[in-house]
Amino acid sequence: MGTQGTSLDSASRAVEHKAFARVGLLGNPSDVYYGRTISFTLGNFWASVRLQPSEELVIKPHPTHDLVQFRSLDHLVNRLNNEGYYGGVRLLMAICKVFHNYCKDNKIDIHGKKFTLSYDTNIPRQTGLSGSSAIVCAALSCLLDFYRVRHLIKVEVRPNLVLAAEKELGIVAGLQDRVAQVYGGLVYMDFSKEYMDDLGHGIYTPMDISLLPPLYLIYAENPSDSGKVHSTVRQRWLSGDEFIISSMIEVANIAKEGRKTLLEKDYSKLAKLMNHNFDLRRSMFGDDALGALNIKMVEVARKVGAASKFTGSGGAVVAFCPDGPPQVKLLEDECRKAGFIVVPVEVVPSCLNAEEL
Structure with a gap:
């Protein structure tokens, strides 16, 4: 999978993936509307999962993210307000179930040995950077290697397994994030209905990460206003709302045009496409659904002439400064004034081998 930091300890036979x-x-968000997207993996943040053979099957709680012991009632409430009710244990359990059932349904023989799963993550919560699916994706990679079935589960099917595990938990999402994290690097994805109906997945095309210009990530340290991002758009699309349908087609075409733009390294055009992508989202979802804090992050970047849009459904913004370092400095200053964190994007290349691709 597009996980990295992979190691196989010959003494303990532990497997670890990022x-x-x-x-x-x-x-x-056209990936859930039979659209197209371009995404990449962000080396600044990751989740890691370790699988250790053991006498019993154990899912280890994380000492911070799955906290069950508190100093006081105030501590418990503050923890829930900041971190929510759920850590990563449920994610690990869900992918174990989905993996087991997939292997059983497809007559893939997995040995009866048991293991202990543990995880860690530094992906900021509620930033729209796919922190939950990163944990699931890393865990799936560990299971593939532990049971030696990587060659039996096609790479284009693996994002479906990651998504299925999250759906077990009621997490509403599309395939885009899981494809990006399974493949790694920069990926163009086509989720056209004919592919989804005929194949059960989209057509995923890796691209060279050197095609990307320098990009910047903007996010809030304590996001509190994420909005109800998908709002009524899904229902309106299903009901045949012409505005939503035509707007979503336009968003999908931005990715198609963006692929050509990246291949030609036409970065002034890229900036226009990024801005147009966000403007279309805003016209469909409305400001109340997007959330004031999220919109402010975009507007802070645009204030200095940078192109900007959500990285996902809100919580973080990706920005591009077409005018170079002086504009980057202005962006950093404005973000600091607004209380936002801004960091240069580190793009991680895919580590899939030639056989998997």
């Missing part, structure tokens, strides 16, 4: 945060560069 899966990185992802940035939706163009085309989101």
Whole structure:
């Protein structure tokens, strides 16, 4: 999978994988509307999962993210307000179930040995960087290697397994994030209905990460206003709303055009496409659904002439400064004034081997 930091300790036979945060560069949220997207994996943040053979099957709680012991009632409430009710244990359990059932349904023989799964993550919560799916993706990679079935589960099917595990938990999402994290690097994705109906997945085309210009990630340290991002758009699309349908087609076409733009390294055009992507999302979802804090992040970047859009459904923004370092300095100053964190994007290349691709 597009996980990295993979190791196989010959003495203990432990398996460890990393899966990185992802940035939706163009085309989101059309992935759940038979559209197209371009995404890449973000080396700044990742989740890691370790699988250790053991006498019993154990899912280890994380000492911070799955905290069950508190100093006081105030501590418990503050923890829930900041981190929510759920850590990563449920994610690990869900992918174990989905993996087991997939292997059983497809007559893939997996031995009866048991293991202990543990995880860690530094992906900021509620930033739209796909922190949950990163944990699931890294865990799936560990299971593939532990049971030696990587060659039996096609790479284009693996994002479906990651998504299925999250759906077990009621997490509403599309395939884009999981494809990016499974493949790693920069990926163009086509989720056209004919592919989804005939194949059960889209057509995924890796691209050279050197095609990307320098990009910047903007996010809030304590996101509190994420909005109800998908709002009524899904229902309106299903009901045949012409505005939503035509707008979503336009968003998907931005990714198609963006692929050509990247291949030609036409970065002034890229900036226009990024801005147009966000403007279309805003016209469909409305400001109340997107959330004031999220919109402010975009507007802070645009204030200095940078192109900007959501990395996902809100919580973080990807920005591009077409005018170079002086504009980057202005962006950093404005973000600091607004209380936002801004960091240069580190793009992680795919580590899939030639056989998997």
